[in-house]
Amino acid sequence: MPFKQEVPSVMYLIKKKKVLCPSIFLMEVEAPRVAQYCEPGQFLIVRIDENGERIPLTICDYDREAGTITIVVQTIGASTKRMMDLEEGQGFHDVVGPLGQPSELVTDDIEEVKNKKILFVAGGLGTAPVYPQVKWLHEHGIDADVIVGAKTKDLVILEEEMGKVAGNLYITTDDGSYGRSGMVTKVIEDLVENEGKKYDLCVAIGPMIMMKFCVLTTKKYDIPTIVSMNPIMVDGTGMCGACRLTVGDEIKFACIDGPEFDGYKVNFDEAMGRMRLYQTQEGEALLALQEGKTHHGGCGNCGGDK
Amino acid sequence: MAAPGFERVPISEQAPEVRAKNFEEVCLGYTEEEAVVEAARCLNCKNPRCVSGCPVNINIPGFITALKDKDFKRSYEILTESSSLPAVCGRVCPQETQCEAQCIRGIKGDAVSIGKLERYVADRAREEGTKMKVECAPNGHKVAVIGSGPAGLTCAGDLAKLGYEVTIFEALHEAGGVLTYGIPEFRLPKEKVVAPEVENVKSLGVKIETNVVIGKSVTIDELMENEGFEAVFIGSGAGLPMFMKIPGENAKGVFSANEYLTRNNLMKAFRENSDTPIFKGAKVAVVGGGNVAMDAARTALRLGADTTIVYRRSAAELPARAEEVEHAKEEGIKFELLTNPVEILTDDQNNVTGMKCVRMELGEPDASGRRRPVVIEGSEFELETNAVIMALGTSPNPLIASTTKGLETNKWKCIVADEKFGKTSKEGVFAGGDAVTGAATVILAMGAGKAAAKGIDEYIRNK
Ligand SMILES: Cc1cc2nc3c(=O)[nH]c(=O)nc-3n(C[C@H](O)[C@H](O)[C@H](O)COP(=O)(O)OP(=O)(O)OC[C@H]3O[C@@H](n4cnc5c(N)ncnc54)[C@H](O)[C@@H]3O)c2cc1C
Numbered sequence: 073m074p075f076k077q078e079v080p081s082v083m084y085l086i087k088k089k090k091v092l093c094p095s096i097f098l099m100e101v102e103a104p105r106v107a108q109y110c111e112p113g114q115f116l117i118v119r120i121d122e123n124g125e126r127i128p129l130t131i132c133d134y135d136r137e138a139g140t141i142t143i144v145v146q147t148i149g150a151s152t153k154r155m156m157d158l159e160e161g162q163g164f165h166d167v168v169g170p171l172g173q174p175s176e177l178v179t180d181d182i183e184e185v186k187n188k189k190i191l192f193v194a195g196g197l198g199t200a201p202v203y204p205q206v207k208w209l210h211e212h213g214i215d216a217d218v219i220v221g222a223k224t225k226d227l228v229i230l231e232e233e234m235g236k237v238a239g240n241l242y243i244t245t246d247d248g249s250y251g252r253s254g255m256v257t258k259v260i261e262d263l264v265e266n267e268g269k270k271y272d273l274c275v276a277i278g279p280m281i282m283m284k285f286c287v288l289t290t291k292k293y294d295i296p297t298i299v300s301m302n303p304i305m306v307d308g309t310g311m312c313g314a315c316r317l318t319v320g321d322e323i324k325f326a327c328i329d330g331p332e333f334d335g336y337k338v339n340f341d342e343a344m345g346r347m348r349l350y351q352t353q354e355g356e357a358l359l360a361l362q363e364g365k366t367h368h369g370g371c372g373n374c375g376g377d378k
Numbered sequence: 379m380a381a382p383g384f385e386r387v388p389i390s391e392q393a394p395e396v397r398a399k400n401f402e403e404v405c406l407g408y409t410e411e412e413a414v415v416e417a418a419r420c421l422n423c424k425n426p427r428c429v430s431g432c433p434v435n436i437n438i439p440g441f442i443t444a445l446k447d448k449d450f451k452r453s454y455e456i457l458t459e460s461s462s463l464p465a466v467c468g469r470v471c472p473q474e475t476q477c478e479a480q481c482i483r484g485i486k487g488d489a490v491s492i493g494k495l496e497r498y499v500a501d502r503a504r505e506e507g508t509k510m511k512v513e514c515a516p517n518g519h520k521v522a523v524i525g526s527g528p529a530g531l532t533c534a535g536d537l538a539k540l541g542y543e544v545t546i547f548e549a550l551h552e553a554g555g556v557l558t559y560g561i562p563e564f565r566l567p568k569e570k571v572v573a574p575e576v577e578n579v580k581s582l583g584v585k586i587e588t589n590v591v592i593g594k595s596v597t598i599d600e601l602m603e604n605e606g607f608e609a610v611f612i613g614s615g616a617g618l619p620m621f622m623k624i625p626g627e628n629a630k631g632v633f634s635a636n637e638y639l640t641r642n643n644l645m646k647a648f649r650e651n652s653d654t655p656i657f658k659g660a661k662v663a664v665v666g667g668g669n670v671a672m673d674a675a676r677t678a679l680r681l682g683a684d685t686t687i688v689y690r691r692s693a694a695e696l697p698a699r700a701e702e703v704e705h706a707k708e709e710g711i712k713f714e715l716l717t718n719p720v721e722i723l724t725d726d727q728n729n730v731t732g733m734k735c736v737r738m739e740l741g742e743p744d745a746s747g748r749r750r751p752v753v754i755e756g757s758e759f760e761l762e763t764n765a766v767i768m769a770l771g772t773s774p775n776p777l778i779a780s781t782t783k784g785l786e787t788n789k790w791k792c793i794v795a796d797e798k799f800g801k802t803s804k805e806g807v808f809a810g811g812d813a814v815t816g817a818a819t820v821i822l823a824m825g826a827g828k829a830a831a832k833g834i835d836e837y838i839r840n841k
Pocket residue numbers: 115127128129130131144145146147148149150151152153197200201301302303304305331347348350351354355
């Protein structure tokens with residue numbers, strides 16, 4: 073009943089869809105107002121249909137001429153799974169953006185940025201938001217090193233694209249099925265301790281737990297580190313405070329002050345806890361999606377029929 | 379039929395124990411018979427005191443007399459001369475401190491039930507499809523309106539009637555401002571009352587572009603330079619929530635009233651088919667005493683929580699409308715007055731378990747003229763709760779001011795604009811409503827939208 077896919081009236085058309093791996097897909101979507109002024113580091117919010125929640129997603133690429141933006145999405149819960157069922161020619165009910173601040177690399181004095189040796193660390197899906205920043209730097213004559221980490225070979229995304237714009241590209245998988253073996257933090261250690269690399273700045277984007285450990289690692293070497301936070305959001309314009317984080321001794325709203333922050337100052341444990349707030353409810357939503365109408369069979373096991 | 383007396387005709391409402399479990403409108407409104415009897419209580423005063431109490435000076439005896447004569451169309455026409463949103467204002471205006479506070483009938487007995495009569499006339503007009511009189515020959519000038527709350531809708535409607543080509547830009551995916559995301563369904567039905575008001579404005583030829591955040595998607599300067607808008611009205615409201623800055627405020631289970639209400643009203647989290655989750659605690663504490671606090675508390679109650687309002691002054695100072703406080707009490711919401719939280723208590727998973735509070739007493743009056751609450755030494759106690767909703771007030775979002783060249787704001791981040799026409803420090807840019815005054819009322823926002831429409835018309839004609 074609730075999960076029927078309808079073609080909405082005001083459409084943000086999906087021009088292209090590509091499945092990158094079984095749980096990650098890319099979409100190019102028509103959203104001229106977002107494409108017009110967006111910059112790397114910013115995000116947008118989409119709604120699938122009238123009953124859809126507002127889902128924040130990083131802008132992974134944009135084409136100002138064509139008026140399109142690219143998103144890369146990982147299916148984690150009910151809404152992202154539902155999104156994966158959308159096909160080319162269908163559309164989103166709503167797309168709003170760009171939201172948040174552009175990456176500092178884009179707004180800082182370019183000459184200063186040129187003097188820095190920059191390391192990007194991308195964890196899993198984090199490869200997608202790292203890509204536009206590396207690409208932007210490349211277009212401005214700066215080649216940054218990039219570490220891409222994934223659980224297994226299948227989950228490595230955008231390798232070819234990243235290879236074209238990165239200085240050195242280091243790929244690592246947790247299980248050693250591709251590239252180096254081990255977590256991204258091990259690669260940072262190897263590069264700095266064993267391979268003589270020096271970095272003035274690190275940008276780490278991925279799951280919160282990965283960013284937390286990246287920061288613990290880069291701290292050892294005194295490399296300032298920027299992270300991109302993805303807390304629960306509602307409006308994305310500063311109106312609700314759902315996205316608030318503790319950064320240093322201040323409260324910040326990720327949607328207007330971020331999403332990028334000084335990793336040394338972010339309280340990751342609090343942020344990770346807040347992310348789990350709706351876990352039970354979302355688990356139920358996912359179950360309902362997977363089992364559809366057959367779910368409310370009154371078996372009494374799951375409480376779904378109460 | 380009873381002769382017009384000193385008491386107002388009572389209005390029917392859903393019974394408290396029934397409505398505490400649903401999101402349907404609490405007040406059921408007058409029947410025709412009841413409305414006409416109540417209208418007959420109006421003395422049609424020569425110097426109507428009620429009109430001076432109304433921020434937009436509606437011809438109150440005029441519309442009530444037409445109602446008494448059962449000329450419903452005429453009555454509606456008189457109302458709409460001064461108000462663009464009568465069905466909304468009849469429901470949410472604080473009449474007891476405005477028109478009804480001044481009504482001569484109130485000296486010996488009850489004031490005339492002006493708000494409920496306004497509601498009756500507006501609802502009837504909508505049901506019968508009565509439209510406002512409009513003649514709008516396009517004049518070829520383009521005006522942008524930012525925000526689709528009462529200020530923006532009113533300004534856009536009035537300009538369209540003068541022939542302007544108006545586009546409203548709204549950040550959210552639905553129009554209506556606080557009427558849509560803030561005030562709950564049980565006080566202001568969305569599909570029945572708010573949506574038709576928005577449709578009315580659209581039917582005048584106004585375009586509404588949702589999902590556009592001015593200052594992010596496009597700036598005011600860009601609208602004027604690249605998109606051909608000759609003037610801009612800013613009606614972006616005061617949407618930024620405040621927190622208390624006490625320990626534990628980032629715990630799991632602490633929300634701004636804006637978040638809680640947006641999830642429920644805009645995102646419809648109370649409905650089963652909505653994808654948006656909302657936190658359902660067994661016990662919920664709401665901090666604050668205004669309309670927003672009442673709305674958040676009554677929403678939590680309807681979602682099944684044992685709900686308490688915690689307010690630092692006494693009952694007499696509660697800023698919420700008297701009717702809302704009454705309704706909240708009837709529905710079973712508890713009040714901890716003269717009480718202030720000092721810390722939010724949590725378990726080892728950072729879930730809210732309670733709130734450490736202190737008792738207060740009232741001291742000398744402060745700058746606002748209200749007696750300042752002072753802490754009673756040694757009065758600390760713990761209030762058990764699973765969730766805390768902060769309804770402490772809001773301020774304007776600095777986004778627009780910080781991205782618009784030459785737009786002056788004051789120290790509260792409010793846009794500086796003159797009262798008569800809403801003129802700001804930037805040429806061609808006008809502003810009104812909560813963005814200028816800070817959080818206020820629907821009727822004042824509507825009045826400011828009207829004034830700015832006049833200002834913009836004058837500005838463009840003299841350019
Ligand atoms: C600024 C920002 C940028 C983002 N960019 C992207 C992006 O480019 N691509 C992408 O796929 N996702 C991105 N996300 C995350 C995305 O918004 C969530 O994955 C999505 O909302 C989950 O919705 P769901 O209904 O599928 O899952 P839910 O049912 O909401 O969540 C399932 C479980 O996943 C966890 N979860 C919830 N929200 C997040 C989150 N934000 N990140 C990680 N885990 C979460 C929760 O613990 C939850 O229990 C971004 C989030 C933010 C705030």
